[in-house]
Amino acid sequence: MSPRVALLSLGGTIFMTQDASGAGARPDDGAGERLLATAAGEVELTPVPLANVSSSDVRPHHLRAVLEQARAAVDGGASGVVLTHGTDTLEETAFVLERCWDREAPLVVTGAMRPASDVGADGPANLRDAVRTATAPSARGLGVLVVFDGHAHLADRVTKASSRSVSAFASVPSGPLAIVAQDDLRLLQRPLPRAARCPGSLPDRLPAVPVLTAGLDEDLSLLDHLPAEELRGLVVAGVGMGHVSPAAMPRLRRLLAAGVPVVVAARPGTGGTSTHHYAYPGSEVDLLEAGAVMAGLLPAAKARLLLQLLLAEEASPEARRASFAAFAS
Structure with missing residues (x-):
């Protein structure tokens, strides 16, 4: 047959x-x-x-x-x-x-x-x-x-x-x-264990999570016009290993203090984010200390989807961190 x-x-x-x-x-x-x-x-x-x-x-x-x-x-x-x-x-x-x-x-x-x-x-x-x-x-x-x-x-x-x-x-x-x-x-290689599954079914629509891209002379000033209470989450495509300008940090801290989850991905196509290489204002260490989550090897588009799925199932902050930790670089 x-x-x-x-x-x-x-x-x-x-x-x-x-x-x-x-x-x-x-x-x-x-x-x-x-x-x-x-x-x-x-x-x-x-x-x-x-x-x-x-x-x-x-x-x-x-x-x-x-x-x-x-x-x-x-x-x-x-x-x-x-x-x-x-x-x-x-x-x-x-x-x-x-x-x-x-x-x-x-x-x-x-x-x-x-x-x-x-x-x-x-x-x-x-x-x-x-x-x-x-x-x-x-x-x-x-x-x-x-x-x-x-x-x-x-x-x-x-x-x-x-x-x-x-x-x-x-x-x-x-x-x-x-x-x-x-x-x-x-x-051609031995696959790593699969990441944990998200329970439940998919909703008709996922929570809106914008993606902003960091870069030269980009201070994420658009956030001044996006009230924290209207944002479910935010993904930043950071430069290098996941960095933003120092001027962007007060805006991101405002969101994080209001309970809005912020995930930072790496803009380059390979390498992913870091957790410890740099400690200047706007670096990954500064972002982590402010409460942001690093996306690891996930590019911004996939980091957005994972955050949306986690928000849709009302995952706790600890569960969100654990989900992204599975993609640590």
Whole structure:
């Protein structure tokens, strides 16, 4: 008997086609049927269309539906689940799903950089590799994986590194988890234990948490116009190892004193935040003493999502710190 895989779809470029000039890609419901035919034969695929939207339009209620359908499919005997998704926010969706995915079977997210009508469309190969990963023995217990351009990535490490290349995704700082082969994954490293799961279901909307970016001559003066009582939380993409200007510190201290959680991520793509290297005003030591939390290896976009999920479940300050500590660099 062929293994069964549930194929959930939220749309994205993989389900888009272009006009005759090769421009203006838009969602195309027929693209899904044509793509499905390219993956048939290796396994028994069960398509479950959930939406056909750009990834900038994906909301928490879409991801809640993904979790419900994926859990039901695995509990019903599916070997694994594949989710097709637009690439712009694919890493964020994978990160959120990883916080909630509680089955041994893999949940594999994939997409495409080129529309289905392009002569060099990468969707068929990515879908084939995602299906192979969903049934791979080595993928069991690894949680949510992102498969793209022949490689599998851990959800907590993957990032979109290019806005154009078909090799759009990379894992920071470790590199991809595995090469996708026909019969199994060829692991390139031994995965670390998965971070703790967030209990419960996803809400319709997550608490609003803005991200502000530190930089040259940036004192986060926008905070003067954002009353603390209207903020649920704040993420700062700090320079270097997670630093802000000295002039920004009174504004951040005001928020922290009012009980608003502040998480500081590192703006550079690798290296993460520190806790002890620098102790000048606005450094990581100064921020920690003021009550901020360092995001470790999480980039600002993922730090925002983790803080939003923790706020949605009303996690205590201690629980929030512990959740971010799992990503310490």
